[in-house]
Amino acid sequence: MKPDAPAHEPHRAPSPGRHSGARPTPSPDAAPTPDTEAGPHRTAPPAPGRAAPTPAPAPLLRVQDLRISFDGVDVVRGLSFDVRPGEVLGIVGESGAGKSLTARALLGMVPRGAATSGTVLLRGSADLAAERGRRISLVPQDALSALSPVHPVGDQLAAAVRSVRRVSRREAAARAVAALDRVGIPDAARRARAYPHEYSGGMRQRAVIAMATVNEPDVVVADEPTTALDEERREQVLRVLAEQREAVGAALVLVTHDLDVVRRHADRVLVMYAGRAAELGPAGQVLARPRAPYTAGLLASLPRPDGPPRRRLPALPGSPPAPGALGAGCAFAPRCPLAADPCRTREPEPQPLDGRLVACHRAADVPDPIREFL
Template identity: 75%
Template structure:
């Protein structure tokens, strides 16, 4: 007689955790922002520490003033200003459609021909793309030619800038692949992109961007399609380039943890404008703008209860072609007043930070001699940012 098979009993249904917060628009204040919590360092902590910017550099490598990018009369980037210094990681963050990638590509001169650009980028490095400024793209598979070996593509990048022979260019290409951790680089250089894994392809485009040792690297969402291990590897490769060559890195990302680990300064964008900027550790630990607070409050945390619903920003960003009068964040902000609905806020500065919000937290004083970058006269150069301090890293959803 056959034994009766065991009956499968599904687990008892657990009631969902109660919604921890009232819907954000109904609150008098945005969701509580919990500063980043101190955590023990990972095993590779010596390389994970935030490196210092170079305090001896007094002039920025790039100065952007009142950058505006329009398509058919509709402004997609509206008056963005910032400086990028040598050995600095400058992060551009915000929701999709905020204008981050357009801003970054304006530095490279890689905007579509139908774009109308005003403002200044000094110096203009678009004519030195590949030698003084280079791009690490988001989609490595699309960036690499499918019909040529990876090593040949790197060698072509070398010969486009340097007057070297084919053999020397190939040797430099193999050395670049070795620097980014690709094993057996001489053999791998003969392989085509489809023979590489996703992480190897991303390392290959980092090698291509850095093979000519540029002054500025623009990384446009370089870790979006990678797992955690490869993400940290690519970010560390970019950090190593910054440390060894003094390269400045403009990092376009949605990854706030990458900003916390690697960025010196951060610029938060919304609807084509900068809503908050300042030292990355200070902005993440104590944001001033309600939009920044909402972004950080919506991040998940490993200690959250199962099925806990995260606070969310209600609605979606406005259409750039039909921006409402006043502040474009008004319909999503719990602090909005009639002033917000009728008047778009201008940036206000204190110390090294700025906020474009009528209700953003801001000290009531300006230090002597302080000047906001967006109001610098022509020819003015900002001082180099101070070397960032190293506060204990905290997670944005932890209680202080």
């Protein structure tokens, strides 16, 4: 994978933060053309009488050629992408694609026994452990296991504050209550004295969002934050997460298997398959007109409001490959309706196409509409 390719990939402008310390939002005029995605950025001179476009801000988080392996087998394979100030980057893919492992790597939390290479830089710093809780934080999948069962919730938030800020216990406790109140927990001062088992599932998820944002980080990583919740609570948590991201001016990396969540909440989307990027670009464009066959297959498998009732949904054939069972060519080739000889012998590298990056030899042949794909 070309390490520098994703750094210049076009995007939609994210919502600005609401507090005085919010990071600036890039202008839509700053989006580069596809010709600049895979190489150095070249700025054309402005036309006579027109102001020069605002340059895109430097990324908060830069991932280049990230590889994570266990016992010599790569699970994440040469992944590169950026996270820009104030944006929401969705990471999607089937189970086993490497989404959660990538998310943990952003916080320097890879499992024991994992070997890593490549770079992950947060504002230029590779010391992710030192930045965790301060400039980057995690909203985990399982809120109950993330909270200590033997300490009141408010005490845990206060401890998170004091771990990165030199404030008194009284001030830390006040910030903890304010954070719980901000995520919509009723009677926050009283609830701060309660234990996690005294919270409902939705309230626990709100509490871990409060903990992740209490120190106003630059980046929040949410790893499948709504997996165990029903539809109503899922929408509540996503709304709270969006509100808190904007309130503290943070960027959000949203790991999910739900393409509809990405469609409604993300500025850009990274589609992963077998530990690599299949497609990376503006969420609206990628989901409306996918260029990677894998993305198209995921979308074609979704129910359509205008589809015939009680019709069996199409599905991608087969299942994702095990990390140690990859062949020489494209990992998706055994499941892809468009696979040809080059797909089975040579793994594709991400290339700019239609305002995004696509790793596919047959990207130009993906049908539109996508329901014709399967």
